[in-house]
Amino acid sequence: MAYIEVVKETRTFQNGEQTTVANRDISFEVAQGAVVTILGPSGAGKSTLLNILGGMDSPTSGQVLIDGADVSQMTARQLTTYRRQDVGFVFQFYNLVPNLTARENVELASQITSDALDVDEVLELVGLTHRANNFPAQLSGGEQQRVAIARAVAKKPKLLLCDEPTGALDYQTGKQVLKVIQDAAKQTETTVIIVTHNSAIAQMGDQVIRINDAQVQSVEHNAHPVPLA
Numbered sequence: 001m002a003y004i005e006v007v008k009e010t011r012t013f014q015n016g017e018q019t020t021v022a023n024r025d026i027s028f029e030v031a032q033g034a035v036v037t038i039l040g041p042s043g044a045g046k047s048t049l050l051n052i053l054g055g056m057d058s059p060t061s062g063q064v065l066i067d068g069a070d071v072s073q074m075t076a077r078q079l080t081t082y083r084r085q086d087v088g089f090v091f092q093f094y095n096l097v098p099n100l101t102a103r104e105n106v107e108l109a110s111q112i113t114s115d116a117l118d119v120d121e122v123l124e125l126v127g128l129t130h131r132a133n134n135f136p137a138q139l140s141g142g143e144q145q146r147v148a149i150a151r152a153v154a155k156k157p158k159l160l161l162c163d164e165p166t167g168a169l170d171y172q173t174g175k176q177v178l179k180v181i182q183d184a185a186k187q188t189e190t191t192v193i194i195v196t197h198n199s200a201i202a203q204m205g206d207q208v209i210r211i212n213d214a215q216v217q218s219v220e221h222n223a224h225p226v227p228l229a
């Protein structure tokens with residue numbers, strides 16, 4: 001069985017008279033440890049899908065199996081536990097605690113789980129050992145995103161969800177950040193989903209899922225993900 005199995009997942013939003021279908025019959029499978037990119041234009045339904053995978057929202061119909069558990073059937077309480085224990089999040093704007101150092105930001109996340117990774121090890125994994133005692137404001141955008149990645153992988157999530165992780169970075173820095181996500185994922189055997197509207201960034205995935213107008217347009221498997229120039 002695949003690690004992630006999404007079967008005919010549909011999410012509609014009702015606003016008065018108006019019905020918006022944000023996801024329509026979305027189906028795909030992901031192997032454990034894969035780095036998957038979800039590519040599509042604004043309004044295509046990417047965030048809706050990511051929210052559902054992360055347990056922040058539930059589908060209107062369909063199944064969403066993560067490591068055998070159907071998140072579409074979970075109660076609010078089960079979803080909270082799922083989000084805390086099993087999912088790591090990386091956002092476009094880092095979301096670091098400003099008055100804590102890089103190390104303290106990562107430590108905070110490690111406290112959630114008893115079997116968290118060693119903070120120094122994770123900081124080294126993202127290449128930030130020399131910046132451990134700096135505050136977010138003293139770090140570049142790329143460095144702040146590395147802290148956010150370290151924080152997310154420290155609790156050893158089953159799933160690392162990244163929403164436009166390179167959206168606030170220039171192209172070169174974005175590529176480096178993607179590489180850090182890939183390396184961290186491989187070393188910790190974490191399955192990664194990255195939402196992007198940048199097709200060059202998307203080509204760095206082992207698997208590229210194109211979403212357009214609420215539907216899966218194509219699923220491409222990259223035997224040799226493109227190392228960007």
Ligand code: ADP
Nearest residue numbers: 013020021022041042043044045046047048049
């Ligand atoms: P993307 O992330 O690809 O930009 P979204 O998943 O945010 O796309 O949105 C897909 C569609 O669903 C859009 O038409 C959007 O307006 C609609 N949508 C998303 N969330 C809501 C909501 N909470 N209420 C109503 N419509 C929504």
Ligand code: ADP
Nearest residue numbers: 054055056079080081083084085087088089091
């Ligand atoms: P808590 O009650 O401890 O805040 P939550 O269940 O709300 O925990 O969230 C658990 C994890 O999911 C946290 O790491 C949080 O950052 C993340 N999270 C949940 N919902 C959102 C959201 N809408 N946007 C960003 N992060 C979220």
